[in-house]
Each structure stands twice: as structure tokens, then as C-alpha cells.
Amino acid sequence: xxxxxxxxVFSPDGHLFQVEYAMEAVKKAGATVGVRGTDCVILGVxxxxxxxxxxxxxxxxxxxxxxxxxxxxAGFTADARVLIEKARVEAQSYRLSCEDAPSVEYxxxxxxxxxxxxxxxxxxxxxxxxxxxxxxxxxxxPQLYLTDPGGTxxxxxxxxxxxxxxxxxxxxxxxxxxNTLSEVEAKKLVIKSLLEVVDSGSKHMEIAIIKNNSKLEMxxxxxxxxxxxxxxxxxxxxxxxxxxxxxxxxxxxxxx
Amino acid sequence: MDxxxxxxxxxxxxxxxxxxxxxxxLVPASLLSMTPAFEVPSGLKAHAFMADAAAELEETKAKxxxxxxxxxxxxxxxxxxxxxxxxxxxxxxxxTTTLGFKFSHGVLLAVDSRASMGSYIGSGTVEKVIxxxxxxxxxxxxxxxxxxxxxxxxxxxxxxxxxREGKRISVAAASKLLANNVYQxxxxxxxxxxxxxxxDEVTGPALFYVDDEGTRLRGEMFSAGSGSTYAYGVLDNExxxxxxVEEAVELxxxxxxxxxxxxxxxxxxxxxxxxxxxxxxxxxxxxxxxLHYGQYAEERAAAEAERANKMQVDx
Numbered sequence: 001x002x003x004x005x006x007x008x009v010f011s012p013d014g015h016l017f018q019v020e021y022a023m024e025a026v027k028k029a030g031a032t033v034g035v036r037g038t039d040c041v042i043l044g045v046x047x048x049x050x051x052x053x054x055x056x057x058x059x060x061x062x063x064x065x066x067x068x069x070x071x072x073x074a075g076f077t078a079d080a081r082v083l084i085e086k087a088r089v090e091a092q093s094y095r096l097s098c099e100d101a102p103s104v105e106y107x108x109x110x111x112x113x114x115x116x117x118x119x120x121x122x123x124x125x126x127x128x129x130x131x132x133x134x135x136x137x138x139x140x141x142p143q144l145y146l147t148d149p150g151g152t153x154x155x156x157x158x159x160x161x162x163x164x165x166x167x168x169x170x171x172x173x174x175x176x177x178x179n180t181l182s183e184v185e186a187k188k189l190v191i192k193s194l195l196e197v198v199d200s201g202s203k204h205m206e207i208a209i210i211k212n213n214s215k216l217e218m219x220x221x222x223x224x225x226x227x228x229x230x231x232x233x234x235x236x237x238x239x240x241x242x243x244x245x246x247x248x249x250x251x252x253x254x255x256x
Numbered sequence: 257m258d259x260x261x262x263x264x265x266x267x268x269x270x271x272x273x274x275x276x277x278x279x280x281x282l283v284p285a286s287l288l289s290m291t292p293a294f295e296v297p298s299g300l301k302a303h304a305f306m307a308d309a310a311a312e313l314e315e316t317k318a319k320x321x322x323x324x325x326x327x328x329x330x331x332x333x334x335x336x337x338x339x340x341x342x343x344x345x346x347x348x349x350x351x352t353t354t355l356g357f358k359f360s361h362g363v364l365l366a367v368d369s370r371a372s373m374g375s376y377i378g379s380g381t382v383e384k385v386i387x388x389x390x391x392x393x394x395x396x397x398x399x400x401x402x403x404x405x406x407x408x409x410x411x412x413x414x415x416x417x418x419x420r421e422g423k424r425i426s427v428a429a430a431s432k433l434l435a436n437n438v439y440q441x442x443x444x445x446x447x448x449x450x451x452x453x454x455x456d457e458v459t460g461p462a463l464f465y466v467d468d469e470g471t472r473l474r475g476e477m478f479s480a481g482s483g484s485t486y487a488y489g490v491l492d493n494e495x496x497x498x499x500x501v502e503e504a505v506e507l508x509x510x511x512x513x514x515x516x517x518x519x520x521x522x523x524x525x526x527x528x529x530x531x532x533x534x535x536x537x538x539x540x541x542x543x544x545x546x547l548h549y550g551q552y553a554e555e556r557a558a559a560e561a562e563r564a565n566k567m568q569v570d571x
Contacts, residue, residue, distance in 0.1 A: 097429065097432055097433070097436070098425075098426065098428070098429035098432065099426070099428040099429060099432060100426060100428070100429065103421075106421070138458065
């Protein structure tokens with residue numbers, strides 16, 4: 001008997017197949033990367049090649065929930081739109097009741113709670129969306145939260161979802177994240193990890209910079225291209241230097 | 257009940273009383289059988305009687321209408337019946353005096369302890385300061401049940417907020433919760449004029465006034481209750497922001513004392529609380545009469561003596 005018909009049913013070995021299928025859908029979406037620096041959070045998303053006539057500025061994967069909260073999502077755009085709308089309304093409701101801005105953790109918890117609700121009701125399917133929420137605490141510390149279709153949420157130093165090879169990007173981040181990243185270093189880390197799975201060029205990615213008490217800033221195409229060129233040059237130089245070192249070592253060997 | 261026949265006796269009797277003697281000859285047989293005709297003894301003056309009855313009926317109806325105008329449905333005389341006679345728009349939140357003010361070291365709350373039901377003193381030992389949490393206090397003015405129920409409900413909501421969010425609720429949010437709760441019962445007869453006071457972790461002391469209509473005001477100084485005008489008089493005269501805790505306690509005590517002395521609906525013991533960074537603490541609890549014949553009597557005597565001295569010197 002197939003256990004993926006109604007999501008309210010567990011399989012004999014404890015799976016909720018619909019939730020797992022939703023996570024598969026997310027994995028197939030465009031890559032999204034988030035990195036926490038010492039005083040900023042950088043979000044980077046893959047911009048899939050749009051049709052020639054489509055105005056690709058209107059298909060945004062990074063959205064504002066409130067002045068101080070930014071979200072980047074991976075997965076079904078339509079589902080994400082619904083979730084973001086719910087989160088926006090909740091943020092304003094919180095402001096109305098508590099006369100204060102909601103914390104990043106509160107909104108992440110709310111989005112996760114909403115996603116979980118759709119896994120425990122009849123007649124609905126889970127959201128095919130994982131979201132990355134970025135913001136700052138009251139005392140100025142950057143925060144990055146990740147939610148998934150199952151309804152779990154947790155804080156991350158750096159994370160990646162979706163893309164051609166999610167595992168590769170995650171490994172790259174694990175190898176290269178340090179807790180002393182400046183804004184420039186964090187930007188470069190995001191771009192470099194995206195370049196693992198995305199074609200090079202500023203038209204294939206979009207970078208958002210979130211700083212404390214400032215408006216969300218999207219990196220301009222020119223600046224982005226410049227940084228990509230810089231990175232590629234660094235990588236090229238590093239490769240050349242390595243080659244030369246190898247050659248020198250070989251020559252030494254032969255000389256003996 | 258249709259009493260219109262009183263205005264037209266002929267319709268009721270079927271036959272005019274004056275035409276009693278020739279009844280059968282005047283009225284056709286068919287009509288006679290339909291209408292309720294009966295013999296009216298002569299000399300009864302049926303018409304006059306009916307007219308009197310009709311007039312009396314109208315008078316009673318007019319009186320009832322007047323009484324109805326003073327009932328619960330009239331907003332001027334609603335649940336809070338203690339209105340200022342010269343200006344009914346001023347509705348006292350029942351017999352009580354409560355006050356609160358912010359100063360350099362925190363928030364001070366002072367209250368009396370009398371509960372009155374009209375001219376009957378129901379209790380002289382009511383606790384009008386309600387402990388919402390370790391750092392939040394609420395005062396009671398108006399309906400005792402309404403105040404204590406809703407502020408206990410608020411305590412419950414504040415605690416859940418603390419557990420859920422992992423940090424203390426702000427005074428702004430707590431007072432908003434209370435105001436939103438009572439707003440849902442607007443117009444249904446709640447009577448509550450309360451102050452929510454506390455110390456926020458980041459923004460320091462805060463004081464809000466919340467009442468049964470849903471009013472919610474942030475402020476530096478409030479007084480609620482029938483004795484509030486007396487309290488304001490003393491407070492406005494002697495308040496300054498820079499005060500020690502002892503000075504503030506004395507000011508709150510004095511303001512309530514004067515209100516209890518003059519307002520019939522305030523009295524009993526005076527309770528003074530102060531909320532500082534570390535939370536709330538009760539600083540004074542004393543019977544108003546002991547103060548009247550004790551500390552303030554001494555003060556009055558001292559003032560009198562000084563006046564006498566001055567007069568002697570002037571002479």
C-alpha cells in the first residue's frame with residue numbers, strides 16, 4: 001500500500017513521504033547561499049536563465065518581510081509567495097500587539113510553524129519551500145535562520161540550499177567559513193560557493209547585503225561582475241602558482 | 257393589552273350609557289348580539305371614569321419612560337453610575353483613589369483600600385495593587401471583579417509570552433494585551449480604570465493607563481477613581497522628576513491621604529509600591545486614620561506653631 005497518498009499518514013518505517021518529496025522539490029530549485037559575517041549577512045541566489053522576452057527583474061527570489069527582515073527562498077515560487085505574505089502580515093500583527101519589531105527568531109519560528117501546520121492537516125500538501133531569513137538581534141548580532149518543508153528551523157553560520165550540487169556547496173562553505181569574515185570577505189565567500197554550481201557571470205546570480213539598521217541592499221551588476229572577475233583572477237593566479245611550485249618540485253626531483 | 261377602549265367607551269359598551277333606557281329600540285338586533293352590551297348602573301358616570309383612567313394610564317407611562325431613560329441603556333447613567341452632577345460626561349471609576357507616577361528611580365504606585373457599594377462600605381481592606389509579575393504591577397479602580405479577573409488573566413498571558421519568547425514582556429506589550437482584551441467587551445458593561453506599570457529591560461520605567469473603553473495611554477503621571485481630583489491636587493503641587501525613593505513614597509502617601517480624607521468613597525489603608533530596576537517592592541502600608549492623628553497631625557501642629565511664631569515676630 002502506497003503511503004504517500006495522504007500526508008497525514010505515517011509509513012510503517014516512520015516516514016512522511018509527502019514532506020520528503022517536498023524536500024526533493026526544493027533540492028531541484030536554483031541554488032541559494034547565506035553567509036553570516038561579523039557585522040553583516042550576505043544572501044546569494046542563482047538566477048536561472050530567463051526567456052528572452054521575460055523581464056527578469058520581476059522574478060525575485062529575495063524579498064523583504066519587514067524593514068529589518070529579509071528572506072531568500074528556494075523551491076516553488078508560488079508557494080514561497082504565499083508564505084512570505086503570511087510572514088509579512090504576522091510581522092505587522094506583532095508590531096501592533098507588542099509595539100516592537102519581531103525578532104528574526106520569531107519570524108523564523110512563525111514560518112516554520114506554518115509549514116508544519118500544512119504537514120498535519122488533511123487535504124493540503126506541504127509548502128515546497130525552504131527559506132533563509134536574515135536579520136539582526138537587538139544588540140546588533142547578525143542572524144541567519146533556515147526553515148524547511150517539514151517545519152523545522154535552526155540558526156546557521158552559513159548554509160546552502162538547492163542547485164545542481166547542494167552537497168558540494170555545503171562542503172565548500174564548511175571548509176572556508178570563519179567567524180571573522182568582513183563584509184567583503186563574506187561577499188566573496190558567497191560568490192565563490194555559488195560559482196561551484198552556477199555559470200560565471202553577474203547575470204546568473206543576485207547578491208543581497210543585510211546590515212544592522214540599514215535598508216536591504218542588492219549588489220549592483222557592475223560591482224558584482226567586478227568581484228567575480230577579481231575572484232576568478234585570484235583563482236587563476238593561485239592555480240598558476242601551484243603549477244609552478246609543482247614544476248619546481250619535479251625539476252628538483254629530476255636534478256637528483 | 258389593548259386599552260384603547262378607555263378613550264372610546266361607546267365602542268366597548270356597544271350602547272351609550274346615556275341611552276340605556278332605549279337600548280333595544282336604537283340598536284339593531286344583529287349589532288346587539290355582536291357587541292358586548294351590559295347594563296351599567298345609572299349614576300356611575302361611566303364616561304368620566306373612563307376618561308380619568310385613560311389620563312392616569314398616560315401619566316404612569318410617562319413616568320416609566322423617564323425611569324427607563326436613567327437605566328443601564330443610557331450611556332450617561334450606565335454601569336458607572338457615579339457621575340459628576342454638574343458634568344455628566346465625567347464618569348468616576350467608582351469609589352477609589354489610585355495613582356501612579358514615573359520619577360528618576362522608577363515608577364511609584366499608591367492606592368487606598370475602600371470598596372463601596374453606594375453609601376455602604378463593603379470593605380476597608382481591598383488589595384488594589386495587583387501583582388502581575390515580579391516587575392509588573394497593576395492598579396484597580398472600578399469594578400473589583402473586572403479588575404482582578406482581567407489583571408490575573410494578563411499575568412497568565414505575560415508568563416506564556418515569557419516562556420515562548422525567552423525574555424520578559426515589555427510594559428507596552430502587556431498593557432496592549434490588557435487593552436485589546438477589554439476592547440472586545442466594549443459596551444457590555446465592564447468597569448475598569450487601571451494603571452499598568454513596570455520596568456523594561458532596555459527602555460527602563462514605563463506607566464500606562466488602560467480603561468474599560470479600550471483607552472490606552474502612556475504617561476508620566478496618572479490618577480484614577482473618585483478621589484483622583486484630590487490626589488492630582490497634591491501631586492501637581494509637589495511632584496518633581498528628581499526625587500529619592502523615600503521622597504516619592506512620601507508624596508504618593510500624602511496624595512492618597514488627602515484624597516481619603518475628603519472623598520467619602522476612599523479610605524482604609526494606604527498602600528505604596530515602587531518599581532525599580534530590581535523589580536517591585538512595597539514601601540508603605542498604613543491606616544489612613546493613624547496617619548491623620550499621627551504624622552500629619554504633628555505636621556499640622558508644627559505648621560500652626562510656626563505660623564504663631566511668625567505672627568509674634570511680626571508684632
